[in-house]
Amino acid sequence: MTERALILIEGHSGIGVLYVQAARRLGLHPITLSADPACYDYLAAQRSEAIRVDTDNLDSLIRECSRLHANYDIVGITGFSGLDESVYVTVGNLCRHFDLPGPNPASIERCYDKFTQRQILAQAGVPVPAYRLATNAMEVESFAGEIGLPVLLKPAEGSGSVGVRLCRTTDELAEHTTYLLSGKHIWRCSPRILVEEFAQGPYFCVDIMGNEIIGISAGDFGPPPHFVFREFTYPAALTEDDHNRIADISLSCLRALGLAWGPTCIEFRWTTRGPIVIEVNPRLGGAPTPQLLQLAYGVDLITEHIKLVIGEEWNLRRKHSRTAAxxxxxxxxxGIVDWNNTDSLAAAVQGVADVKWYVAPKTPIIRKGDYRDWIGYVLAASPTLAQTEAILQHAFELIDCTITPFADE
Known part of the structure; x- marks a missing residue:
């Protein structure tokens, strides 16, 4: 009998290993196609098959999948975005070519371009921040004047808050515009900058599969001008009316953008005008979102996503309800980051589910002002928010993590 294979386009440092493990539990053989498989450490650690191929070239991927089809029954194709969400467009096109379940590539592309996404949502009556699209410094300055400081400057394509900055003064505006246009920021095409109203208020994120809302989380950031998450909590502390209001707007986003298949996460700010959509991401949230959903509700979103990808029946029924953060x-x-094996003490705290480090001790750290600044996290769950926060506080106090400034500072 021919072995059933799941094709994974590229990998993911946070959740890639979870897909490999879940695929195997479902009796599938995961095969990763990547431009550089060596950059995903878990592939070697899991002894998971990986093939080097130009993942920017659809024809190359079609040829490789056709070659693999001689030895495997390819039952599904999915992938990971990393910093380039266009991978999902490629996944959609591959699924259509091989007549497999998958996302609509046109819908994914509409989301991938943040300006186009803004236009579609605004035309559908979905509340979004004021926005303009600029291609040069003069336009940035002019549009910021129209919207009024403070504004956000962000690349029109990308993820992980890379290149995103809050500009509160004309000097900060000029400085970040120069950074984005000077060649320091990596653009896949000609520079296109979104100049956007700063929607102030609590942050929420809605996790969806198909048209079914799985959960709504609350998030908090480190200090401005950057947007680096410092915590996530499931579920968000919302009244029933506020929960329903965010849920209704989320489903309006799906209808407007044509997203009726697969995972989506939608980011909100609750402003004086109510909930405002910050971004619609046509993908599963990265680590530790799937882990938190499983801790909070008992829903293994990665396994259920794979079932969807291979055309099997999937189930998002909650098995329990806890507060996970x-x-x-x-x-x-x-500087140089270090800790003294104190993570094992934190991991032993009752209620702690995981202690994860992204870097090794003695690693030099140069902050980027985006998700790459995370050096690790602690996950915990309990019946109540107060108890979960107490567990995390205790765990953090046990971990002796230090940053020693570089010698020339």
């Missing part, structure tokens, strides 16, 4: 380690300075 993640607190992140974020450096407050550049």
């Amino acid at each position: 993640a607190w992140f380690f974020i450096p407050d300075r550049d």
Whole structure:
């Protein structure tokens, strides 16, 4: 009998290993196609098959999948975005070529371009921040004047808050515009900058599969001008009316953008005008979102996503209801990071589900002002928010993590 294979386009440092493990539990053989498989450490650690291929070239991927089809029954194709969400467009096109379940590539592309996404949502009556699209410094300055400081400057394509900054003064506006246009920020095409109203208020994120809302989390950031998450909590502390209001707007986003298949996460800010959509991401949230959903509700979203991908029946029924949260380690300075095996003490605290480090001890740290500043996190769950926060506080106090400034500072 031919072995059933799941094709994974590229990998993911946070959740890639979870897909490999879940695929195997479902009796599938995971095969990763990547431009550089060596950059995903878990592939070697899991002894998971990986093939080097140009993942920016659809024809190359079709040829490789066709070659694999001679030895495997390819039952599903999915992938990971990393910093380039266009991978999902490729996944959609591959699924259509091989007549497999998958996302609509046109819908994914509409989301991938943040300006186009904004236009579609605004035309559908979905509440979004005021926005303009600029291609040069003069337009940035002019549009910021129209919207009024403070504004956010962000690349029109990308993820992980890379290149995103809050500009509160004309000097900060000029400085970040120069950074984005000077060649320091990596653009896949000609520079396109979104100039956006700063929607102030609590942050929420809605996790969806198909048209079914799985959960709504609350998040908090480190200090401005950057947007680096320092914590996530499931479920968000919302009244029933507020929960329903966010849920209704989320489903309006799906209808407007044509997203009726697969995972989506929608980010909100609750402002004086009510909930405002910050971004619609046509993908599963990265680590530790799947882990938190499983801790909070008993829903293994990665396994259920794979079932959807291979055309099997999937089930998002909650098995329990707890409060799960993640607190992140974020450096407050550049330097050498270190800790003294104290993570084992934190991991032993009752209620702690995981202690994860992204870097090794003695690693030099230079802050980027985006998700790459995370050096680790602690996950915990309990019946109540107060208890979960107490568990995390205790765990953090046990971990002796230090940042020693570089010698020339």
